[in-house]
Amino acid sequence: MSFTNHLETEILDHVFGGSAYTAPSTLYLGLYTSAPSDTGGGTELSGSGYARQAMAMSVSGNTASNSAVEEFATATGSWGTVTHVGVFDASTSGNLLAYGALSASKAIATGDVFRIPAGDLDITLD
Numbered sequence: 001m002s003f004t005n006h007l008e009t010e011i012l013d014h015v016f017g018g019s020a021y022t023a024p025s026t027l028y029l030g031l032y033t034s035a036p037s038d039t040g041g042g043t044e045l046s047g048s049g050y051a052r053q054a055m056a057m058s059v060s061g062n063t064a065s066n067s068a069v070e071e072f073a074t075a076t077g078s079w080g081t082v083t084h085v086g087v088f089d090a091s092t093s094g095n096l097l098a099y100g101a102l103s104a105s106k107a108i109a110t111g112d113v114f115r116i117p118a119g120d121l122d123i124t125l126d
Contacts, residue, residue: 001087001100001123005038024089027097028052029070029121031114032084036099042084048077048110052091057123066121072114079108085121098123 003011014021030052036042051073058067086099100123108114 001098002038003098004036004040004096006095007097008038024097026091027055027057028088028091028094029055029066029116030086030088030096031072031079031082032086032099033080033082035084035101036086036096040096042086042099044086045079045082048075048079049073050075050079052088054091055087062125064123065119066116068118070116070121075108075110075112075114077110079112079114081105081107082114085116087123
């Protein structure tokens with residue numbers, strides 16, 4: 001996954017600029033049908049029962065991973081093909097913090113449930 005310009009600036013300012021960054025109390029996972037970028041964009045899902053999901057991360061070494069299964073509500077209509085995920089600081093609107101492509105795209109039809117097993121969503125700093 002990649003950090004957005006927003007998060008990169010917050011971290012640099014926190015470490016080198018002397019302005020404290022307050023981490024979000026809750027992180028939210030969002031799904032995309034087209035790629036976001038460092039400046040945001042992309043096409044996040046909407047409608048048909050979709051909502052960002054609160055998520056928890058655990059850190060080990062230089063990697064943060066989801067510490068529980070991330071499961072979205074049952075699709076009440078077609079969501080299209082999910083290609084990317086994003087981590088946000090709010091359940092709606094807010095700031096995209098990190099994003100990445102799925103290892104395999106997934107078409108979500110009416111009645112499907114999208115889930116990511118615990119430990120399968122990794123954010124690594126090198």
